[in-house]
Amino acid sequence: MPDQEEELGPTLADAFQTMADGVRELRDRGLAAEARRRVRRRRQAVFGGSAAMVVAVAIGGVWSAIGDGSPVDTATSGSAADSSAGRENPESSPGGSCAEQHPILSGDLAPSPSAGLDLETPVSGLLACRYRLTPGATTLLGAGVFDATTAQRVVDAIKVLPERNPDLPVFKCTPERARPTEAIVLRFDTRQGPREVWVQYDGCATAGFLTGTRTYGLYAAPLQLFLTGSLRPTGGVYLDHLKGW
Structure with a gap:
């Protein structure tokens, strides 16, 4: 009987150690996965912002090419308000x-x-x-x-x-x-x-x-x-x- 107890003690200890190692491994894996997930989210946010900036720059370039939407008072402009002397209107x-x-x-x-x-x-x-x-x-x-x-x-x-x-x-x-x-x-x-x-x-x-x-x-x-x-x-x-x- 003492021999069995002596043999059971190390076995239980090994089992507990194995379980603890498993828990730590799971925990480490979870932390690593969470870290990777967070890294991915940061990358997506960065890429998303960069893409938005690229789109904005692209749109701005095209808008600049075709002319901005600033309102022009055709009434006072080129006219030179009606400095259009002699206009038949x-x-x-x-x-x-x-x-x-x-x-x-x-x-x-x-x-x-x-x-x-x-x-x-x-x-x-x-x-x-x-x-x-x-x-x-x-x-x-x-x-x-x-x-x-x-x-x-x-x-x-x-x-x-x-x-x-x-x-x-x-x-x-x-x-x-x-x-x-x-x-x-x-x-x-x-x-x-x-x-x-x-x-x-x-x-x-x-x-x-x-x-x-x-x-x-x-x-x-x-x-x-x-x-x-x-x-x-x-x-x-x-x-x-x-x-x-």
Whole structure:
């Protein structure tokens, strides 16, 4: 019996040792597996972030190639806001579009005092309308929209003029020839609403800029600011004698 106990003791000890070794091995394997799992997760996170960065860079490169999405105000851009003097787009003017039936077509030679522009009034835009005045064939010949800067320059250039340009001839003619064949209406935007200046350069009765209360002589300086595109006449009784327009 003592011999069996002596033999059983080492056997049990060996068994316990084996079990302990197994537990440690399992534990070590578990720790190693966990460590490997964590390493894999870190690698995946790193690779995922790198991939996202690559995609972002790639997209950014393509976006740069085709142009970014920054909004461009086409209204103020290239325009140069409507510094597009002489552009034939009268609908964009706050004062509206050129009237097909305007008082100037009925034979009036100047705007009424209430419709005319006081040249001391600040202006914020200009719609210019060129009309044929020939009876039976009246029509709109051309139009142009000008920004506030150009509009004010036109007003400033007119209001310093004398009542008459002495370099232009004085004609004596019949009433039929006195009527101009065409003229231009300058329709200015003001805080009080649209106000007009009529430009007479044909016929033989009156030449100049008419406000309804005053007449300013016909000179080239104001004309140069707006006689563009379809607004520009081919000639006129007074224009034929005026240089530099």
